[in-house]
Amino acid sequence: MTPISTLSYQGTPVRLRGTMLNLTDMWRAAGRPEDRRPADWLALEETTRFRAYADTHWTELDEPVAPDAGLAGIWTIDTDGLVAVAGGHGGGTWAHWQLALPYARHLSPAFHLWCNTTVRAAMERPAPQAAADPDPLLPHLAQHFRDLHRRFDTIDRHAADLMFLALSGQELVLGQRREFSALSRTILTRVAAAEPYGGQCPCCARARVLAEDSRPMPGAEFDHFFHRGLNRPEHGWLVCAACHGELTHGGYLVRFARTPEFRAFQALVLERRRRARSGAGGQPR
Structure with missing residues (x-):
């Protein structure tokens, strides 16, 4: 499992995991501007145009979330691999750095400059090796919980359709x-x-x-x-x-x-x- 690193911007933690940054942490670190939440920015036409282009032209996208990432919560990964949402305590919206750094620019010039230096430097450092999981049952259970989560969603949709009929x-x-x-x-x-x-x-x-x-x-x-x-x-x-x-x-x-x-x-x-x-x-x- 790729370990999570925690950086600090003016005392507010910003989590980094491999090539993924926590957009929710970035929004909090930038002062929680109401009109610049991660979901609002991801819905902008400029953002969706970039994601559509990257989805068809970029072949160097790293795996955004490791297969056993469910240990940190239930993950929902977008089809283009650029955005993932983790539920549970300490979750939030994560994005590949190709999206996260433009989001930093959207938040504020000062925060953008910090990300361009501190975050990029942290990403370029060799990642420490994660300690071996002493219990191999945990990844197995996490995968089953993710599968059940998807199946329950499907059942709910089918039940709603049946009620409509x-x-x-x-x-x-x-x-x-x-x-x-x-x-x-x-x-x-x-x-x-x-x-x-x-x-x-x-x-x-x-x-x-x-x-x-x-x-x-x-x-x-x-x-x-x-x-x-x-x-x-x-x-x-x-x-x-x-x-x-x-x-x-x-x-x-x-x-x-x-x-x-x-x-x-x-x-x-x-x-x-x-x-x-x-x-x-x-x-x-």
Whole structure:
């Protein structure tokens, strides 16, 4: 594994790893200018034009991240090999020095001059040999975690696409809005009043949806989670006005992101209905 060297600019650390510099550290060292964050600079037309040209004309690009770099966090490497993003504590955006030095110029003349001297000098020094990893299992596990990370991303995308298709089919079949019945509203209200919600919005867990008398607060809505034509208790929940607006106008991806919260609410709805059916005489009906 290529070791990480840490330089210091006016007391702020700037990490260097082989040919890669940490752009997040550079931004902090230059005073954290709000309009010059790494993501903003990488999105500039001038930057993307250079990356496109380098991707097709530069054949001397070094390997930006070693295969076992996952030990330092989950890495996402851009296809051109010039930019990598590391998650977790101490991560950030890394870039090849061919991009990092122009970014230093973008930040400030003083910082650019420091990078052209101190950083380049550090890069030209022979890299110290990394100590041998005493446990060969760690790189093996790190690779598996990276693979799982990519697979979970793929599963999430496929699940979101399936939800979009389901909602589109419901739109064609179900048609107009059907209001929740009084019984359905009572069930949803009682679940929202009970633990763990205690009258708080089950979607955001911030705003109240029930007043002290267990009546819905002004603006609270009985939301149709799947489709406005499905109005049984298992098809909805009681949410605050802000969440209802987000779920209504945010598209299917917003609803997909809130599926875990809705499923947790519905587990309590189903449990309450099961107990109600088993009520009289102790026999389910």
